[in-house]
Amino acid sequence: MSGLTDKTIAELRDGVRGGDFSAREVAEAFNAAVEAGGQLNAWTVTTPELALEAADAADAARARGELKPLSGVPLGIKDLFCTEGVDSTTGSNILKGFKPPYESTVSGKLKADGAGMLGKLNMDEFAMGSSNETSAYGPVISPWKRKDGGNAALTPGGSSGGSAAAVAAGMAPGVTGTDTGGSIRQPAAFTGICGIKPTYGRCSRWGIVAFASSLDQAGPMARTVKDCAIMLESMAGFDPKDATSLDLPVPNWEAGLSSDLKGKRVGIPREYRIDGVPDEINAIWDRGIEWLKDAGAEVVDISLPHTRYALPTYYIIAPAEASSNLARYDGVRYGLRDVPEGGNLDAMYATTRDDGFGAEVKRRIMIGTYVLSAGFYDAYFTKAQKVRTLIKRDFREAFAKCDLILTPTAPSAAFGLGEKMSDPLAMYLNDVFAVPASLAGLPAMSVPGGVDGQGLPLGLHLIGKELDEQSVLNAGLAIEERSGFKARAEKWW
Template identity: 65%
Template sequence: MSKLTELTLAAARDGLAKKAFSAVELATAFNQAIEAANPSLNAYVLTTPEKALDMAAASDARLKAGNAGKLEGIPLGIKDLFCTQGVRATACSNILGEFAPTYESTVTSQLWRDGAVMLGKLNMDEFAMGSSNETSRFGPVVNPWKRQDGANAALTPGGSSGGSAAAVAADLCLGATATDTGGSIRQPASFTGTVGIKPTYGRASRYGIVAFASSLDQAGPIAKNVLDSAILLESMCGHDPKDSTSLQVPVPDFAAAVSRGVKGLRIGVPKEYRVDGMPEAIEKLWSDGIAWLKDAGAEIVDVSLPHTKYALPCYYIVAPAEASSNLARYDGMRFGKRVAGNTLTETYEQSRAQGFGNEVKRRILIGTYVLSAGYYDAYYLRAQRVRSRIAEDFRQAWQKCDALLTPTAPSAAFGLGEKSADPIQMYLNDVFTVTANLAGLPGISVPAALDAQGLPLGLQVIGKALDEETVFAVAGVLEAQAGFTAKAKPWW
């Protein structure tokens, strides 16, 4: 495998600027790496090698002319949830068939505007519903990491952005787009030793991203380190009049914030995140993270988020309710899969029955139930009130601190098939991440240690709304103090 694929995004950008290699050479190296690794990892569901070379050639021309963009020549993978003009986008669901959008999502159009190169579309849980990337119509993604127990079991890369995380961890792209509805950027990042950030709700446009739960979904990047994630997020964010929830605020220099340090910052440690049965390795990592920030000049304060225990049940009412509404459009009539029946109703029923997978059907049924006339007040309205209380908990916490430090996930990566039979066990993977989505806050996962089996563990930083700069500053210190340099050993 070419060493070019092992570069960080920032180093590759510098190399291109110095003409140490060309964008075409870089794209070629990644095309070859994907061709060799993807049959084993299943990270990409569609590769676009010719498109990558064409875009890279155009980047080389701009580099030569001296009008390079911020991401000129940088090869990226795109989660299959993002609409890409003329390139199949299915949300990894049969219901969308071979749908090729006639338009580009705002986030990807901004990446192309800045000169990035598309390597292909990345695997994910169907409609982003899952925590292990096992609900995809294209089959599960395999985590590049292996346990050290010699059993050689295939592990999950997390979900729903499992393809994005695995591709970055295995050096199959310099960065990837992802989305986070309840932890789908941060949990896969934690499972694969990568960095993933979910920005403030409204920072990045949702236009052209297949909807799961509209009040929770947010796009963000997965990258090899904190600086790379900051560079990518800057290009992905910005106001978009095509998205009514897009915030009309300037995009700061996120990359500059990474090296800002934490001297004088107050870092909150929420007591409610100490859950029963949390592995010793995660407890130790959390304590280490607290010590690292203290050593770097931060003040550690204890805070309380009393409604945290209601976050998961609240999320699993609000998210399915919105999914039930959003997925009603897939009826076999206008686009995607259609299974003809004897009547219109039969066509609807059969198209949806054969088009959606079991997890998506489960969530549509839950969502339809909690929105139904007899249960709307008892479930959906009550969940929305709880969501308001969770947001208020954070507002109270910000009076005492500038950011929060927590674990990202309650465990390291688990084996494929280990939890898929028990939806409740699977849903518990989101226990530390859903609160940031319910409150619309930015959160980042930074790899910081290996567990006893040699698998990566992440620390999460949650920040105030629109204060990604502090989140990046804290993440930069954690990254430097942890000194995490471990990589998955290639077996593919």
């Protein structure tokens, strides 16, 4: 049935429930879209049979009157989530061919709620990157093109680049992402979709390959705010297998959606007006402010004075945690094992890690090991943790004056593949607006706001109080309704 891949998660769910089309028709349509979109390199492995299996189960459940919340909805799963019996490689050679004998809590919850799986999505290696160019499978190509007459391949953002590209290209109605320092929100902004990072601990990290344990958080990416709310309800919840999981009930975010912001105060942080940011970014930000005012919100000026230190703080803490988490990949238990002829155990460790890890992962392991080493621990890591505490305090004091914070999502629109790979510092600056909320563990969401002069999407970024995903979603809905953003990537692949 034509047009199924243009529908939202809510429309697919309700259409299957109402008998407008079968779940198998939906799965077949998206399987065909995945196959047709191979040129974008968004998938590391496809599982059309699993999508059809879940669809047949949904159709049988409908006949019995036993449909589940996501029955008939096929999804893409970022390759950072372990999926039982299906390759889970984190975009790295060191885990190529690894098929976990278990399922991550988040992907398991989605399956338990009836969702099918279209496949695993390409990503920056171990989620380390902002452009999806560090993947061992090669870069994902954005379905968007500049309207400058050229044909430059653009990044979909990272690390959840495959996830973002799949939704933007109509290959999946929704996908899972993970966000350590902006890896849901920045790619959502680059590709004109929605993505939310919930409060740290809302979604279990069990079965998600760790990058930086105090920062990593799963979240949904989809075309609409409502779809993100639907997915997040299935993904969230307490998990005794994760010591950082919050033992709290999951709100009904979909039912609570409202774009009426009367009584809400929205803070505009003066420190986010950064020199060198294109005028179009500030213009879309100003437009977002007016939209929230129109929705009934009061806009107030706030200060987040330690924002300037957020990026260097993040790039001490995250690599430090990565160097510890990635020590387990040594060729002994799972994944790649590369033993040089005549080599001993130490040679196997060194060769396996040298061959298995890419340049960016090695860079961050080395940075992390350095800042944790004797003589430098207090000078770098301890000091970064103190600054992180100050950043959290800034947000706490700001939220005494407001209920939400609005900023741009990223300092630019999508850039061309290869344009920043030779300059790691320029690449790291992509996360300048997203990192502070990650360090503070706060819920934050990117919603499309418009396009730049080249016709590329620009995102608006909402940050909420701890555990107040509802206000973030509601403000996102207010922007979504007023922006009228309907732009879609024109099919060229």
